[in-house]
Amino acid sequence: MIELVILDVDGTITDQNRIISTKAIESIRAAEQNGTVVSLISGNVIPVMYALKIFLGINGPVFAENGGVEFNTDITPFFTIDEPMRFYKKLLELNLCEGILTNAWRYCSVGYFPKDEKVDKIYELSKGYNVELTDSGFSWHILNRGQNKGYAIRKLIEEFSLSPDKILVCGDSLNDIPMFSLPVKKAVPNNARQELKSMANYISQKDHGDGIADILSRISSF
Amino acid sequence: MIELVILDVDGTITDQNRIISTKAIESIRAAEQNGTVVSLISGNVIPVMYALKIFLGINGPVFAENGGVEFNTDITPFFTIDEPMRFYKKLLELNLCEGILTNAWRYCSVGYFPKDEKVDKIYELSKGYNVELTDSGFSWHILNRGQNKGYAIRKLIEEFSLSPDKILVCGDSLNDIPMFSLPVKKAVPNNARQELKSMANYISQKDHGDGIADILSRISSF
Structure with missing residues (x-):
């Protein structure tokens, strides 16, 4: 039941x-x-x-x-937002993504849209950070590992x-x-x-x- | 039409x-x-x-x-949140109200519940501020005048x-x-x-x- x-x-x-x-x-x-x-x-x-x-x-x-x-x-x-934010700032610096409106209200993740199909490049870079990436089908998210x-x-x-x-x-x-x-x-x-x-x-x-x-x-x- | x-x-x-x-x-x-x-x-x-x-x-x-x-x-x-927040802090200082959960996401107003039927006292105090008060039927709000x-x-x-x-x-x-x-x-x-x-x-x-x-x-x- x-x-x-x-x-x-x-x-x-x-x-x-x-x-x-x-x-x-x-x-x-x-x-x-x-x-x-x-x-x-x-x-x-x-x-x-x-x-x-x-x-x-x-x-x-x-x-x-x-x-x-x-x-x-x-x-x-x-979780905290520190590590997702650290990775997100790197992506912005490299011009690989755009943020999403709801980022103003996030506690422990950052949402983004990859630019110009840069999905693989972003995945590769994420290995140097304690984060994981996921695709909700509506936008991508940078999360803490786990x-x-x-x-x-x-x-x-x-x-x-x-x-x-x-x-x-x-x-x-x-x-x-x-x-x-x-x-x-x-x-x-x-x-x-x-x-x-x-x-x-x-x-x-x-x-x-x-x-x-x-x-x-x-x-x-x- | x-x-x-x-x-x-x-x-x-x-x-x-x-x-x-x-x-x-x-x-x-x-x-x-x-x-x-x-x-x-x-x-x-x-x-x-x-x-x-x-x-x-x-x-x-x-x-x-x-x-x-x-x-x-x-x-x-x-509008900005400055004046509603100034009045809200005064109400907290005088222990006249409690805040509401959604205050974390406000741009230009503050929500509150009056304590112990202090509605009239709060109204009286508000005259010294550039704010107006309203009751949505679910909570009270401090707004900028106008x-x-x-x-x-x-x-x-x-x-x-x-x-x-x-x-x-x-x-x-x-x-x-x-x-x-x-x-x-x-x-x-x-x-x-x-x-x-x-x-x-x-x-x-x-x-x-x-x-x-x-x-x-x-x-x-x-």
């Missing part, structure tokens, strides 16, 4: 243009009314996740910056003494792999990357928010 | 617990598909309004901090050379009065304060998001 569902946001409860699915919202509310706690996790920033928690009426904690910061009643960063969605879910499992097999995670992109690597249940909408589909217990035939509504309607079968 | 609709957020497209109405979201999307531009305005902070613009897919600019900051493609504050929702709508009218009679504003609380005082069309959900109902061209029989869905379905009649 699933007690906690952790959902990625962009591409999972939104479409490819980041428009949130009202079907997904209604299915989240129905799941919570049936006693399942829902959490959200994203590469986006804490005030954006705070907004989703408030406006969607989500009972679980929410995680921003790929799992680097938690908001439940207070904001708890698990800062990923799997880290946050392990924190959550500890904090609430949860049994991993009572947790269901849903996502669509490469930055969801660290949480898909845990011994939890996994489900994906049909638009998910093949890498995630190959790890999933259930693949919905439907995309994005319709897929999440489908998954949440079957939650008793996981 | 209404070309632009400006909606308050808390209590207007959300219920009294700040849960967003999926009916309101669907009606906003339908209005925009029919060629009406929708904007949002709130006492809340820019990253929260940014989140609503992105996830709801709103075409118009959004305004935070009671009209003190605009986000369209960039963030444009119309910083209100009416100021932001006048900015919008100038910026886009709009005709005021082609603008419809909707809100429910006292901080909506400055935009209801402009020569624009006004509509309210049934939960609106009496002060706003008495200024409105149309009062929906329905509350909150259901009221907004009702109002937007009648937009051709305004």
Whole structure:
């Protein structure tokens, strides 16, 4: 019996243009009314996740910056921004990237768009720093090494003494792999990357928010 | 014919617990598909309004901090935080209020909860500062004098050379009065304060998001 569902946001409860699915919202509310706690996790920033928690009426904690910061009643960063910022400044100095608007509200990561397909060059340079890079499908992020969605879910499992097999995670992109690597249940909408589909217990035939509504309607079968 | 609709957020497209109405979201999307531009305005902070613009897919600019900051493609504050912060520090020194979480993300206002019904005392003190106070119904805000929702709508009218009679504003609380005082069309959900109902061209029989869905379905009649 699933007690906690952790959902990625962009591409999972939104479409490819980041428009949130009202079907997904209604299915989240129905799941919570049936006693399942829902959490959200994203590469986006804490005030954006705070907004989703408030406006969607989500009972679980929410995680921003790929799992680097938690908001439940207070904001708890698990890392600092020092090392990601040191690498980001090097990239700017070498004119390899552009920053993103939400960097104003980050606690432990930096978002960027690589310039002129400089992805490989940026990866190579990152080896000299204590960082890791990830692509949310909407922008790239510089994170502290070990800062990923799997880290946050392990924190959550500890904090609430949860049994991993009572947790269901849903996502669509490469930055969801660290949480898909845990011994939890996994489900994906049909638009998910093949890498995630190959790890999933259930693949919905439907995309994005319709897929999440489908998954949440079957939650008793996981 | 209404070309632009400006909606308050808390209590207007959300219920009294700040849960967003999926009916309101669907009606906003339908209005925009029919060629009406929708904007949002709130006492809340820019990253929260940014989140609503992105996830709801709103075409118009959004305004935070009671009209003190605009986000369209960039963030444009119309005021500074200096004077609200000076008054807020005095209130803290006198132990008259507590701050709110979103103060970390404010550009030109400060949010607070008055302690022990100290509302009148705070009002009295504020006369010595170049600020005004407002109650969103969810928290209190210290603003620069002249910083209100009416100021932001006048900015919008100038910026886009709009005709005021082609603008419809909707809100429910006292901080909506400055935009209801402009020569624009006004509509309210049934939960609106009496002060706003008495200024409105149309009062929906329905509350909150259901009221907004009702109002937007009648937009051709305004």
